[in-house]
Amino acid sequence: MKDLIRTLTVPSGPSGDEFAIKESILRIVEPHVDEWYEDVLGNLYVIKKARSEISEKTVMIVAHMDEPALSVIDIDEDGFLRIAPLGPLHAASLVGARVVFARTGRRGVVGAEHNVALKDLEFSHLFIDIGAQTQSDAMRDVQIGDAATFAYGFEEVGNQLIVGHALDNRVGCALLIDALQHAQSDYTIVGVFSAQKEVGSRGAKVAGHRIHPTIALVLDISPSGDTPKAERSSLTLGAGVAVKVLDATMVVSKKWSNHLIEAAKNVSASYQIEVAPRTTSDAGAIFLAQSGIPTCGLAIPARYVGTPSQMVSLADVTSAQQVLHNFLSLLS
Amino acid sequence: MLLRKLTEAFGPSGFEDEIRQVIYEEVKSYGDKIYTDALGSLIVETNMTARGPKILLAAHMDEVGFMIVDIEDHGLLRFRPLGGVDPRILVSKPVLVGKDRIFGVIGSKAVHLQEPKEREQPLELQQLYIDIGAHSREEAEKYIAPGDLAVFATKYEEIGERRAKAKSFDDRVGCAVLIETMRKKFDLPIVYAFTVQEETGLRGAGPVAYRIKPNLALVVEGTVCFDVVETPSHGQSTLQGAGPAISVVDAKTIAHRAFREHIVQVGTKEGIPVQLRRTIGGANDVGAIHLTEMGIISAAISIPTRYIHAPSQMISLDDYDNTVRLLEAVLRSIEQGGFSA
Amino acid sequence: MLDGKQLLIRLTETAGGSGDESNVADVLAAATKSLVDQIEFDTVGNLALIAHGESGEPQPRIMLAAHIDEITLMVAKIEVGGFLRVAQVGGFDPRTLLGQEVMVHAKKSLIGIIGSKPPHLSSQEERKKAIPLYDLFVDLGMTEERVRELVSVGDRITIHRQTMHLLGNRMSGKAMDNRASVTAMAICLDELKKLRHRADVYAVGTIQEEIGSKGAQTAAFRYMPDIAIAIDVCHGETPGVSTDLAKKLGGGPVLTLGPRIHPKLFYAIREVAQQQNIPLQIEVSQGPTWTDADPMQIVQLGIPTALLSIPLRYMHTSVETLDFSDVRLTGVLLARFIAQIDAAFVEGLTCYLEN
Secondary structure, eight states: OHHHHHHHHSSOOBTTOOHHHHHHHHHHHGGGOSEEEEOTTOOEEEEEOOSSSSOOOEEEEEEEOOBOEEEEEEEOTTSOEEEEEESSOOGGGGTTOEEEETTTOOEEEEEEOTTSOGGGOOGGGEEEEOSOSSHHHHHTTOOTTOEEEEOOOOEEETTTEEEESOHHHHHHHHHHHHHHHHOOOSSEEEEEEESOOTTTSHHHHHHHHHHOOSEEEEEEEEEOOOSTTOOOOSOOTTSOEEEEEEETTEEOOHHHHHHHHHHHHHTTOOEEEEEETTOOOSHHHHHTSTTOOOEEEEEEEEESTTSSOEEEEHHHHHHHHHHHHHHHHHOO | OHHHHHHHSOOBTTOOHHHHHHHHHHHTTTOSEEEEOTTOOEEEEEOTTSSSOOEEEEEEOOBOEEEEEEEOTTSOEEEEEESOOOGGGTTTOEEEETTTTEEEEEEOSOGGGSOHHHHHSOOOGGGOEEEOSOSSHHHHHTTOOTTOEEEEOOOOEEETTTEEEESOHHHHHHHHHHHHHHTSOOSSOEEEEEESOSTTTSOSHHHHHHHHOOSEEEEEEEEEEOOOTTOOGGGTBSOTTSOOEEOSBOSSOBOOHHHHHHHHHHHHHTTOOOEEOBOSOOOOTHHHHTTSTTOOEEEEEEEEEETTTSSSEEEEHHHHHHHHHHHHHHHHHHHTTSSOO | OOOHHHHHHHHHHSOOBTTOOHHHHHHHHHHHGGGOSEEEEOTTSOEEEEEOOOSSSOOOEEEEEEEOOBOEEEEEEEOGGGOEEEEEESOOOGGGTTTOEEEEESSSEEEEEEOOOOGGGSOHHHHHSOOOGGGOOEEOSSOHHHHHHHOOTTOEEEEOOOOEEOSTTEEEETTHHHHHHHHHHHHHHHHHHTSOOOSEEEEEEESOOTTTSHHHHHHHHHHOOSEEEEEEEEEBOOTTSOTTTOBOTTSOOEEEESTTSOHHHHHHHHHHHHHTTOOOEEEEOSSOOSSTHHHHHTSTTOOOEEEEEEEEBSTTSTTEEEEHHHHHHHHHHHHHHHHHOOHHHHHHTTOOOOO
């Protein structure tokens, strides 16, 4: 799993421009699935038929593949790029960040106007410097509407911990790929690598409508509360996968959170409960599709969400893997 | 004069009766099937048996306005905005109120009577009222009831060099572009929709898209433009006179890349000036349309509008003409198979 | 005949937070099963009470939506000492929670107190500030060990409150928002038994209104009615509140006019109230109504939607107060309106043009 996650953190996947990460995912999953297609929003759907033909039921597993990004809204005469955020990013935390443009691979650094205090910094004070001399020089590699994401490597720290800029949510993508490769179910599995989650679960909304599954399960990251003066969360790195009970978009029906807890018990995996009133996920948008879709979720606890250095425990990934496989095998 | 007729008509969000009827009179001889839906959007179907992708062209006919919510003892009217209006611009503007469209003025305590400190503060809604000249609550009640509507009383006039000012260019200018386009013949199934309630949350467009299920959708809008003194390039959004603006990203949509690039290419090829909209603030009906059902390929073409949502909005008539030309050119390109869904 | 007050007490004293409404649904289903032809639970937990119209031509379909969920808290973390930190499911005013008794729905039902620092120990500065939810905690009066045995993160916490009769027809308790409307819906079904109606009625107890009107949206998609009416509470008159934002307790049902309401439905319901001598108050709205009406209006092709409300003081607290006469009259008005609906009326709802 570690290598799979590492591979998935390399491509840039700005919301609305997920082609690079999508291509990487597709290359890995294509041999393992019966069918795949894309849609207008940029979602990637992969289908793995049920192990028997008896059931017409489907489980839709959703992992968003996009990450927050900086969208270019203007290019000035000296070749500096003015930007606006796609997804939850904070202006003050971006100064000095290294970024890469998904489309051309062009790299740059985020700079800020000097006359503003750090705490008052807004996106209108920021720009990206790609080392261009003039507007026309810049426009060879970057157009208005292009998007850049963080450009930082993948590292292992301490025991079983990994750090990367897009673990939110490439870890979820890795878990979905793993399930498509190895899990067995009497339900047809529709894997959705969803687009545009960071701008409001737009991909998930249309995916829910298109697939209208019997049950949906969302794989995502949830911030842990185990660092000094962290925002409150009962989640701890290394204490197991988190079964979603509540997030900012969704309250999960007890029936389905209990199924996941049972699955954890079946495989003796450690687990925790996610109550995260300020964390968003695709779950809420899927739940609302058509006449309503029972939706549940598994979350991987992570530190430093929203920064270039997100930290996750591989032990939690393993626990998630086991719980997901068992959950899928028991659907009938 | 189409722009005058449309911009001077009354039609706050959710109460579009007058503007809907005005548009209906303009379009009734063009559509094969003309009807309204449950929310009141006006839908005109043309050429539905033609081959080629089904296209939805949409412009919203509602405008920002006001609702009377209470009448004071001395006959002054309390009001609240319908849609996003900056309360700082309201004081001392004339409005048309109620079913009889009587004049009213938005008043507040005279500056002479305010403390020096008060004068530095913007006026809040609670300090403002509409004065229709009534002497008492009883007299006002003869003309107005809570729930009645008001809009800015602004005349359409052409000013300066090829500019026009009016209320509600957002989005009567889009309605005008659709009406002009409807008068041309295209070998495509095209549905023209004049949607309701855009200003109160993109409400009308979603049900229209659900009904029509188009292969492609194009929204024509009046969009924010602030190319004025002391505004840096990245604060302008659009330039007036530089042609229709194509949306890239806004608060509700990341534009479909291939479709927006196609529109720019068509403009370039036909020698029509085109610009990109350079801000992510604001939203239009595409936000609802592109997420309908399984997702719909959509784009927005906008006429830069200075002082949008204010009593006197300004557009360039060249931008208007170029938008009409661009929309025709895009439809011709689709007609010839230049872009398929 | 349905005992409305008794039903309201049973409903308000039942716990049913957003996403966990089944107990309330069961109470409602039991109280109304003799009044309807069919009872249906959908896959996400909405409860539909279905009363068919007189057979004949195609029936207009009308959906009533009264949300059955209430605002609650949820255990977010168990702290050292066994104190519980909470998250909210729906919008409490945290200032009203101080010193409040609550019920924690753990392995057993446990009564707890939302603790607060006594004035003796608070500084002048502290006393000037409202305490945010983040700083509140629930005290169960147990050792941490025992708490961890019984309580899990994710357990629900509801207000511990018995519903009270105040003077006259006034009543007070938790979750009057929106069990008052649920009761009105049951009264409507009871009234409909005595009337002839052509329309098929889908009276839906909707889920998860307090966290974004979710059940009403999915139920409207499922039943795709010709007309939808949301029933909810609105603010009752209290000193210092603008008259357009609050209505009189005991002044009758409140009918909303605004962009999210179909104008012809508004006028038709108002006319029925006039005919039937039912007092009616009018509320004007300029955008969101923050009720089930909002999402229902734009489901699929769009649904003509109306909103009836019951005035309620102290909304989102443990002492929500109303006048039962408003509840009863809301049910009666709904039934009388439904009895007048026919296919021609429904057809007229999409006609906005004058030819």
